[in-house]
Amino acid sequence: MSRSFKPGGFGALRVSSVRPLEGRNQPGLGGGASRLAAAKRVRERWVFGLLGLLSLAALLPLAVILSYLVVGGLPALSWDFLTRGPSNMMRSGGIFPAIAGTFFLVVGSSLAAVPLGVAGGLYLAAYARPGLFTRLIRLAVGNLAGVPSVVYGLFGLSLFVLFLRLGVSVAAGSLTLALLVLPTVIAATEEAARSVPVGWRHASLALGATQWATVRHVVLPGALPGILTGVILAVSRAAGETAPIMFTAAAFFLPRLPTSPFEPVMALPYHLYVLSTEVARADPAVRLGTALVLLLLVLGLNLVALTLRARLRARRRGEIV
Amino acid sequence: MTERHECGRPPSELAAAALPAAAERRREPSRAQLDGRTAPPRFSFRSSTGEASKPAPAEAKLRTEDLEVWYGPVRALKGITLEMAANRVTALIGPSGCGKSTFLRALDRMNEVIPGVRTTGRVLLDGQDIYAPGVDPVEVRRRVGMVFQRPNPFPFSVFDNVAYGPRRHGVTSRSELQAIVERSLKEAALWDEVKDRLRAPALELSGGQQQRLCIARALAVRPEVLLMDEPASALDPIATGRIEDLLTELARSYTIVIVTHNMQQAARVSDSTGFFLDGQLIEFGRTEEIFTRPRDPRTEAYITGRFG
Numbered sequence: 037m038s039r040s041f042k043p044g045g046f047g048a049l050r051v052s053s054v055r056p057l058e059g060r061n062q063p064g065l066g067g068g069a070s071r072l073a074a075a076k077r078v079r080e081r082w083v084f085g086l087l088g089l090l091s092l093a094a095l096l097p098l099a100v101i102l103s104y105l106v107v108g109g110l111p112a113l114s115w116d117f118l119t120r121g122p123s124n125m126m127r128s129g130g131i132f133p134a135i136a137g138t139f140f141l142v143v144g145s146s147l148a149a150v151p152l153g154v155a156g157g158l159y160l161a162a163y164a165r166p167g168l169f170t171r172l173i174r175l176a177v178g179n180l181a182g183v184p185s186v187v188y189g190l191f192g193l194s195l196f197v198l199f200l201r202l203g204v205s206v207a208a209g210s211l212t213l214a215l216l217v218l219p220t221v222i223a224a225t226e227e228a229a230r231s232v233p234v235g236w237r238h239a240s241l242a243l244g245a246t247q248w249a250t251v252r253h254v255v256l257p258g259a260l261p262g263i264l265t266g267v268i269l270a271v272s273r274a275a276g277e278t279a280p281i282m283f284t285a286a287a288f289f290l291p292r293l294p295t296s297p298f299e300p301v302m303a304l305p306y307h308l309y310v311l312s313t314e315v316a317r318a319d320p321a322v323r324l325g326t327a328l329v330l331l332l333l334v335l336g337l338n339l340v341a342l343t344l345r346a347r348l349r350a351r352r353r354g355e356i357v
Numbered sequence: 358m359t360e361r362h363e364c365g366r367p368p369s370e371l372a373a374a375a376l377p378a379a380a381e382r383r384r385e386p387s388r389a390q391l392d393g394r395t396a397p398p399r400f401s402f403r404s405s406t407g408e409a410s411k412p413a414p415a416e417a418k419l420r421t422e423d424l425e426v427w428y429g430p431v432r433a434l435k436g437i438t439l440e441m442a443a444n445r446v447t448a449l450i451g452p453s454g455c456g457k458s459t460f461l462r463a464l465d466r467m468n469e470v471i472p473g474v475r476t477t478g479r480v481l482l483d484g485q486d487i488y489a490p491g492v493d494p495v496e497v498r499r500r501v502g503m504v505f506q507r508p509n510p511f512p513f514s515v516f517d518n519v520a521y522g523p524r525r526h527g528v529t530s531r532s533e534l535q536a537i538v539e540r541s542l543k544e545a546a547l548w549d550e551v552k553d554r555l556r557a558p559a560l561e562l563s564g565g566q567q568q569r570l571c572i573a574r575a576l577a578v579r580p581e582v583l584l585m586d587e588p589a590s591a592l593d594p595i596a597t598g599r600i601e602d603l604l605t606e607l608a609r610s611y612t613i614v615i616v617t618h619n620m621q622q623a624a625r626v627s628d629s630t631g632f633f634l635d636g637q638l639i640e641f642g643r644t645e646e647i648f649t650r651p652r653d654p655r656t657e658a659y660i661t662g663r664f665g
Contacts, residue, residue, distance in 0.1 A: 165472050235509030239571070241470055243522035243578055244499030253521070254511060 105328040112325030121291035126311060127318050131326050136293055137206075137301030138333070141285060142275050144210025144297065149217045150267055156218075157225020157263070162237075162251045181219035186279035188216050193283040207297040209285020216280055217270040224266020225259065232258035261348035265341045272337035276330060278305040288314075304330040417481075418443035418612040419464060419501075419582060424478035426459050426468055433459045435636040436478070441582075441629075446604055446613045448627030448644065450620055452659065455633040457616045461584050464614065465501035466494040482582070499526065502580030506587040508567035510559035510574070515542075515551050518559045518570055522578035537577050544610075545573035546603050565596025572603065576611075583607065585615040589622065601626050620660055624648050632656045 120130030156177070164170040192212030202208040232255050240250040274280075286306035294301050308330060311323045419441040426434040434456045441447045449457040459468065466487060468474045479486045487497045499522075510518050519538040520528075528534055538555070542548040547569040551562070559570055568588060575583060585604075589597040604613060604626045617623050623630050624644060631641040632653075640647060640656045651657040 233509070235505060235507060236511055238467065238470060238505065239509045239511065239574070240521070240525075242465065242467055242498055242503035242505075243525065243575065244495050244497075245522070245525040246495050249525050253525070258512070 102331070105324055105331060108320060109324030109326075109328035112319070112321035113328065117322075117325060118329070122289070123291075126289060126307075126315050126322075128322060131302075131304070131307060131322075131329065133291055133293060134302040134304045134307040134326070135329065135333075137286070137303040138275055138305070138330075140206050140294070140297075140301055141209050141213055141281060141303055142271050144206055145213035145217060145274055146267065146271050148211055148214035149221050149270070152214070153218050153221025153267075154225045154263060156222040157227075158229055158251055158255065158259075160222070161226045161229035161259075162247065162255055177219045177222050180215070181223070184279075185216060185277050188212055188280040189283050191215070192280060197284055203298060204284060204287070204300045205298045206285055206294055206301050209281040209301075209303075210297075212280045212284045213274045213277065216277065217267075217274045220270035220273070221263075221267055224270070225263050228259035228262025228266065229255050231262060261345060264348075265345040268337055268341035268344070272334045272341070275337065276305055276334050278309050281306055282309075304333070416443045417441065418483065419614070420481040420484075421460075421463070422479040422481065424460070424463055424480060425476070426456075426463055427475040427477075428471075429473050433636055434463065437638050439631055439638055439641055441612060441614055443612050444608055444610070445628040446608050446615060446626050448623035448630045449614065449616045449633060450618075450623050450630060450659070451633035451639075453618075456636040457631075457633040458586050460633065461586055461614060461616050462503075464582070464584055465498050465503055467498070467503060469494060499578050500580055501582040501584060502575035502578065504568070504571050504575055504583065504585045504588045507591050508564055508571050510562070510567050510570050512558065512560055514556050515559050515562070515570060516555040519573050519577045522574060526578060538573075541573040541577040542570075544576050544607065545569045546599065546606070547573055563596070565592050565599060568592060568596070568600060569603065572600075572607075576607075580611065582612045582614065585613065587616055587618060590618060597622070620648075632659060634659070 117130045118135065119132050121133050122131065123129030156173075160170070160173065164173070189212065192208060192215070196202045196208035196211050197204055200208075202211075229251075236254050236258065237250055240254045241247070245253070281303055285300060286303045287300040288310060290300060290302050304326060308323065308326045311318050311326060417440040421437050421439050424434055424437040424439075425432060437456075437460060439460075449460060451457050462468045463476055464480060466476075468476060476488060478488075480488055482497070482500065486492070487494075487501075511521060513521070516538055519541050520534045523534060523537050528537065539548065539552075542551060547566060550566060551557075551570075559567065562570060568591075572583075572588070589600045592600065601622060604615065607613060608628075615623075615627065627644045629642065630644040630647040632639045632647065632651075632655075634655055640651060640653045642652075647656065648660060651660065
């Protein structure tokens with residue numbers, strides 16, 4: 037039916053959407069066409085309304101979680117809460133060792149994952165020739181990204197903690213988290229390296245620069261904003277993971293900081309898990325406060341990544357003008 | 358003066374149409390003359406009107422023998438044998454997809470940058486096959502420079518763009534780099550426009566300036582041959598004119614091979630012209646002859662605008 041109305045409908049649509057005022061006193065268009073146009077306008081409004089509502093629904097959970105945590109956890113937040121260790125069997129006191137432990141794990145996993153991931157991403161973008169080997173690498177990276185985090189935890193336990201005898205420690209936990217973020221860092225690096233204009237790469241090669249010099253002096257600087265953003269996003273995700281560190285790094289209760297990378301630490305997500313499941317009669321404010329701190333940490337890191345990206349993009353736009 | 362405008366004319370008129378502009382440009386004092394050098398007599402269309410000189414005999418700087426390039430199973434170049442004379446401008450013309458750009462990239466082994474490309478035959482640079490085993494493509498590309506269709510300066514400063522090549526080849530001394538940058542920018546006729554803003558981002562320059570910067574960047578590594586892939590096609594007529602003037606100057610010191618879609622450009626700037634069609638070299642000869650007395654009917658058809 038709509039097919040047979042097509043010419044009139046198209047005309048009506050054009051008139052109504054581009055020149056709505058003139059459309060009303062167009063004598064040439066039949067009543068059927070304008071009725072159709074009106075129906076289309078109504079449908080359009082409905083669809084837009086529905087889509088808008090649905091996208092609002094996506095915002096809702098975050099808003100609810102955030103307000104729940106703020107209402108419940110904000111009273112617990114204080115300078116002491118952030119700078120003191122837990123007391124009274126973790127029923128009160130602060131969470132400083134957990135914040136510091138998460139910080140160590142984040143830094144440690146970045147130290148391990150960034151060089152490896154950036155190298156892998158650059159290889160895939162600049163060196164890898166299409167073939168079986170490259171396909172295998174891509175397949176492995178893709179599958180690595182899909183492995184559940186608890187599997188990483190068990191893998192880290194058997195490889196780093198037991199086999200390599202690192203024990204339950206910052207080192208073992210960092211390496212486990214590094215494996216978790218590696219695929220993201222590789223993918224972000226490859227994408228960022230590919231977004232560097234091919235003309236720059238060719239220009240460099242045509243000047244007699246080696247492939248490595250081209251990567252080092254043209255591709256890497258151009259890809260840096262994208263790599264940085266990808267790394268921060270990946271690491272902020274790792275900061276919130278519980279399962280990978282549960283068996284490899286996290287201490288149930290350790291009210292002091294580790295003295296070496298081969299000691300266990302407290303960490304925010306695991307501390308939160310312990311508070312929620314193992315500690316009887318814990319103050320809910322301590323629990324919610326911990327959750328709030330963790331969430332703010334992750335959101336803060338994301339915010340840093342986004343502003344960094346926006347800034348570097350703006351700078352690059354400025355260059356192109 | 359668009360190509361389309363000339364379509365219906367016979368080749369001799371097309372050639373004649375290219376003359377006034379060329380003659381006019383040559384009345385201006387050239388940069389080399391300002392530098393105190395004198396221009397060696399060069400063959401140009403002026404000679405066809407009986408005014409000027411004969412070409413000095415030129416050695417073949419670059420020679421291809423039975424050159425073939427394959428993109429996977431597709432043979433893009435079908436046995437090209439061609440000589441490019443030293444200190445001359447050789448133009449390659451032909452419709453899109455005829456293989457002229459592929460040919461150009463084969464001359465500095467830039468096709469290898471694209472995966473799945475295979476090259477057979479020989480490319481002799483000063484008699485030495487650049488595809489021979491043991492020849493480093495990096496060294497080939499230092500000796501044979503390239504300027505691309507779209508200006509592609511790095512997102513660095515003007516200075517760093519020109520200094521990029523020398524730096525990669527081990528020049529670290531500040532004063533030496535400064536001297537190279539100044540010389541290269543002067544050679545590319547850009548020095549006067551940018552000498553006060555060498556620290557400014559190259560991407561702030563106009564399109565025509567960017568392309569001359571790319572030429573300066575290519576010259577900075579002191580290549581022997583300069584390959585240009587439609588270097589003016591993304592530029593306006595004034596910027597195009599400057600690039601063409603520049604070509605004439607540069608041919609004094611460099612061997613130049615230029616791919617162009619613009620037949621008048623080929624007629625204006627080149628000494629020899631090769632016509633490519635469907636991966637084959639249909640005709641090659643002195644530019645004047647190609648444009649006034651083409652031997653192959655396909656060449657005539659192309660330059661009179663009957664296809665392409």
